[in-house]
Amino acid sequence: MTPKRILLLGKRPDVMQRLLRQVHEAGLQAQGSTDLPTFHQQFNALDFDLIGLGGGLEQPERQALLLAFRRHNPAVEVVDLVAPLVVEQLRYHTQKVAAPLLSDLRVRVPDDVEISFIAADACRLEASFYHYNPQPVEQVVFAGEVPQGVNVVEISKTSLGPGPNFVALKTKTGEILAGRIEA
Missing domain, CATH: 2.60.40.10 (Immunoglobulins)
Structure with missing residues (x-):
């Protein structure tokens, strides 16, 4: 099974660094960015299977990102993340075999x-x-x-x-x- 390609987006660089370290230590591969105004220049939604939006993002930002991702890659899964649960959430979304409950x-x-x-x-x-x-x-x-x-x-x-x-x-x-x- 090919590992899912994961992108994490958030607001705080210190939190992003900590979360990326935890995610990598858990054996998952992910990229991350806190540079929201230029994320579309750094990343292509077609290159990812799963995009996690950090909790610090306000609702208008979340909606704009969701629409942009879905416009470029309708198949991408976008999930809201809560920092203390990020590893658990990503494990579930990368390993799930059944439809969500x-x-x-x-x-x-x-x-x-x-x-x-x-x-x-x-x-x-x-x-x-x-x-x-x-x-x-x-x-x-x-x-x-x-x-x-x-x-x-x-x-x-x-x-x-x-x-x-x-x-x-x-x-x-x-x-x-x-x-x-x-x-």
């Missing part, structure tokens, strides 16, 4: 944090919030069974930490679906 993650913060997603089958799920203080802080906010179909989990806003926050949904199969919480 979770999809369509959406997070809204009207009054509480509303996490919606689709589960292809009923499964046991753990949801965690992450923030940096200055090191990564994880807080498990939900653990339990979810039914097949559309699911909505509401968590109190008081569970959010300072600065950017992220949610990660984890299944027992190793799947991790993550995204940034835009409060």
Whole structure:
């Protein structure tokens, strides 16, 4: 099996260097860049199977990158990454053999944090919030069974930490679906 070609994009050079070191130590090969304005001059989306977007990227940047990648390579898989889980996330996406169990993650913060997603089958799920203080802080906010179909989990806003926050949904199969919480 040919190894997947991986590109990581993020904002902070110090975080990118650390993540690339961890990814390489885990036996995965990846390239990375924090130079977003010129990434398209450095890299061609056709040269990659998997592109990971770092958590520091704001929603408009993420959307612009996603559209640019898909325009050049409709087959490329683009995933949202959370720094403390990058190796786990990349391992899952490079080794998966089955269709994803979770999809369509959406997070809204009207009054509480509303996490919606689709589960292809009923499964046991753990949801965690992450923030940096200055090191990564994880807080498990939900653990339990979810039914097949559309699911909505509401968590109190008081569970959010300072600065950017992220949610990660984890299944027992190793799947991790993550995204940034835009409060």
